[in-house]
Amino acid sequence: MLSVVTNLLRRSVFTSTATLGRKASAMHLEKQTKELLKLPAQEVKDWLSNFDAILTDCDGVLWLYSDVIEGSIEVVNKFIHSGRKVYFITNNSTKTREEFLSKAQQMGFCVDTDKIISTAHLAANYLKRMEFNKTVYIIGSSGIKKELDAVGISSFGVGPDTLNGGLKNLVDNELKRNLNSEVGAVIVGFDEHFSFPKLAKATSYLNNAECLFLATNTDERFPMTSCVIPGTGSIVRSVETAAERPALVMGKPNTACCKHLIDDKIIVPERTLMIGDRCNTDILLGTNCGFQTLLVGTGVHKMEDVQKWQKSGTAEEKKLIPDAYLPRLGDLLQFIDS
Amino acid sequence: MLSVVTNLLRRSVFTSTATLGRKASAMHLEKQTKELLKLPAQEVKDWLSNFDAILTDCDGVLWLYSDVIEGSIEVVNKFIHSGRKVYFITNNSTKTREEFLSKAQQMGFCVDTDKIISTAHLAANYLKRMEFNKTVYIIGSSGIKKELDAVGISSFGVGPDTLNGGLKNLVDNELKRNLNSEVGAVIVGFDEHFSFPKLAKATSYLNNAECLFLATNTDERFPMTSCVIPGTGSIVRSVETAAERPALVMGKPNTACCKHLIDDKIIVPERTLMIGDRCNTDILLGTNCGFQTLLVGTGVHKMEDVQKWQKSGTAEEKKLIPDAYLPRLGDLLQFIDS
Missing domain, CATH: 3.40.50.1000 (HAD superfamily/HAD-like)
Structure with a gap:
């Protein structure tokens, strides 16, 4: 019984990455985060063209409580209208899937029920x-x-x-x-x-x-x-x-929440982008699933956190480093072709 | 910030042992628990003669809630009357030291205020x-x-x-x-x-x-x-x-609760016995302070737990293994000379 407690209390927020092997760790040690606003526009456009599926966190990325984060509706709807599969994936357990759908639609997001992944x-x-x-x-x-x-x-x-x-x-x-x-x-x-x-x-x-x-x-x-x-x-x-x-x-960073999408080949990991504001849930989920990852600075974690992990983080912290960074999702608008 | 969380969540119930070196770990790998009732009486008496200070947990050793555990008063009072320093050391934070004293004295324990170590x-x-x-x-x-x-x-x-x-x-x-x-x-x-x-x-x-x-x-x-x-x-x-x-x-297994007794040379670790019913607080405290340790089976942990850690426990679990075991404290009575 005590060993269960020990293991339990030893568990970190990074539990789900425990299975990542040495190769993955080594890879992450060298991982750099592209600050998209500092790159040539064509490079960002080329990078975006890699994705035909996008998973995005909600609170801190699309909205903050009841306030839309400026530009997020336009970006998400452009993605949807371009034919990409866009999933809203939230750890919030206070609402049903229908209630999330209703909130998102009322705000102006063109999302459907089957694209909402919620923990309840x-x-x-x-x-x-x-x-x-x-x-x-x-x-x-x-x-x-x-x-x-x-x-x-x-x-x-x-x-x-x-x-x-x-x-x-x-x-x-x-x-x-x-x-x-x-x-x-x-x-x-x-x-x-x-x-x-x-x-x-x-x-x-x-x-x-x-x-x-x-x-x-x-x-x-x-x-x-x-x-x-x-x-x-x-x-x-x-x-x-x-x-x-x-x-x-049930929720992020546990990969179970995306398992059926991958197993049923609804999304292809290497052509999927995970967008989030919290590295130990959103970015870690993306890393664990083999998605590319984008951190936005409108919620929990900032570029300073990422830089700290890049400099002196543990091997586990290195796994939280996103592939790309933007101050806010709306900044992506300029790089999406209509 | 996240590294603090990581470290925090990685902390186990064994935190305070983290500083123990390899030598100590190796020593514990070989540690056996003497089941006192299976030994010749003289051997137990000789072992007891090593101690001039005794620290005992309360709930699960001396009493269970408001019920005295049979024999504990006689054993504790014999220790006190033999001139040994006997400390009551409890993690219970609901009572003041005076309230513990009053409870113990009303039950019949001959203990004084300065011998009560309580977390509040x-x-x-x-x-x-x-x-x-x-x-x-x-x-x-x-x-x-x-x-x-x-x-x-x-x-x-x-x-x-x-x-x-x-x-x-x-x-x-x-x-x-x-x-x-x-x-x-x-x-x-x-x-x-x-x-x-x-x-x-x-x-x-x-x-x-x-x-x-x-x-x-x-x-x-x-x-x-x-x-x-x-x-x-x-x-x-x-x-x-x-x-x-x-x-x-503040409390067990953090060694701070005994620091002044050791630093001020009020007790000598190698001549001190720690008695408890919970290995990850009482026994671990004793191990960390260099006391001998006695587990009694009237509370949380039993000899089966000890045997499990002896067989297949982690290095940290090995540190929970007591030096001696008794089904209940009262069993010691036969080995204490009047």
């Missing part, structure tokens, strides 16, 4: 594919519950659950009794109502080795300047620590 | 020694607040803090404004009222690099058979992940 949908589909027929305990929000409802899987846990009557009451009247014996999986996503009783219930369910343990993503925090909004990752680490076992992560 | 007291004393003169934000319980009060340090945060008015309200009206500018340290201990707003506030304070970050301990969970009660460690990991930096841990 991935989690529900994972359980559906394995013909899961028990109940799910959710630490998370209604996006997860709605996606489970859509595939006919029952669930509960969304909303406030605070300590009433003290710890002894929680243990005696909720944990020792009244745990739902139908629970066969715990899903952890972003939950603004995360609380000790939820943590205790999730880990008590997970004490049964048969109970599945899924996490939507492991993003540590949301990008803010004046304060910190903890991300799903901080909730997941808490549950993993008390449960003494790791969650199966 | 260690945290308060750490800040006092560095002449800390700001305010502390606490995720934890009143034990921490009372110990801070006792050394004249102001603090707040104990008790329920649930989400009212949604995430936007939390961010706009509490995190972006109304954070207390006097906060200069965050202490994380066991908190049954742990919640998302507390996590967000702690990490927003910690976003100021000057803000100190202390944790009482990193125990993953409490030993229960029918359910899981998450330990302080699961709360600490959550805050560390969102704060993107590690806490300074």
Whole structure:
């Protein structure tokens, strides 16, 4: 049991790259990031002509909360109208795929449902594919519950659950009794109502080795300047620590989220571009899948981070280095032919 | 920043042993655990005669919650009456040193205040020694607040803090404004009222690099058979992940909790015995300090765990192997001369 904990706590945000061999590492040691705005326009156009599929992160690339990032609609729609396959891929678990679609379309993005890859949908589909027929305990929000409802899987846990009557009451009247014996999986996503009783219930369910343990993503925090909004990752680490076992992560950088696109030859890795603002999810996913990668500076990571990893980063940090960089996605507009 | 996260997430429960060199590791590879009840009585008596100081964990060794573990009072009091220095050393942060003393004395243990080493007291004393003169934000319980009060340090945060008015309200009206500018340290201990707003506030304070970050301990969970009660460690990991930096841990296995006893020559490591029920805190502390170690089977770890690490454990797991084992502390009674 302890070795599980050890391995678990040793796991870094880079887990999914563990399988990359020496050759890949050596390659990354030499990797340079092309700053596209410093290159001749024709060189950028030639580079873009390599791609017939594009995966783009949403928050921090296309929009920030409810505000569109200038120029992103024009770039994305030009890509779509040029016949490229453009996927929106987000670690956000608070919305259903339909809700993302609606948000994106209302903003003006010409995207369809089948081009939205979201973690709540991935989690529900994972359980559906394995013909899961028990109940799910959710630490998370209604996006997860709605996606489970859509595939006919029952669930509960969304909303406030605070300590009433003290710890002894929680243990005696909720944990020792009244745990739902139908629970066969715990899903952890972003939950603004995360609380000790939820943590205790999730880990008590997970004490049964048969109970599945899924996490939507492991993003540590949301990008803010004046304060910190903890991300799903901080909730997941808490549950993993008390449960003494790791969650199966649905979202980026876990390559499972793109597996069917590659396996079914819907996209060809060497002709695919991954665009993101966070290197340890977006860029790492791209690297792991064999895509080319583009970092934009409108979210979590900046060119200074990349330069730091290029100079003195560990082998794992080298894997976060993107192939290309732009201050914002809109800067690409000048290089896309109509 | 990311390298901090990487290192943080790579940290294991064994962090404090990282400085042990190859020689020590090699030594532990050969370490055997003496099962005292299988040895001739005289051999056990001779072994016990090596020690003039004894450090013992409390929960799981001396008592389980409010129940004394049979025989522990007799053994501890015999040690005390034989002139040995006996310290009670606990990672529990919910009580003050005085409250532990009172509990122990009421049970019948002949212990004095200066022999109680508790994490809330260690945290308060750490800040006092560095002449800390700001305010502390606490995720934890009143034990921490009372110990801070006792050394004249102001603090707040104990008790329920649930989400009212949604995430936007939390961010706009509490995190972006109304954070207390006097906060200069965050202490994380066991908190049954742990919640998302507390996590967000702690990490927003910690976003100021000057803000100190202390944790009482990193125990993953409490030993229960029918359910899981998450330990302080699961709360600490959550805050560390969102704060993107590690806490300074006060309790076992961090050797800081015994430093003054050794530095001031109050105890001599080679003549000191550490008794515990949890190998990754108690036994590891003993190993790290150069004490002899005794595992008792009335709490978290059992002889089966030890045998597993002896057979196939990693180098780090080997460090958890105790020098001696007893099913319960009371079994020692027969070997202590009156």
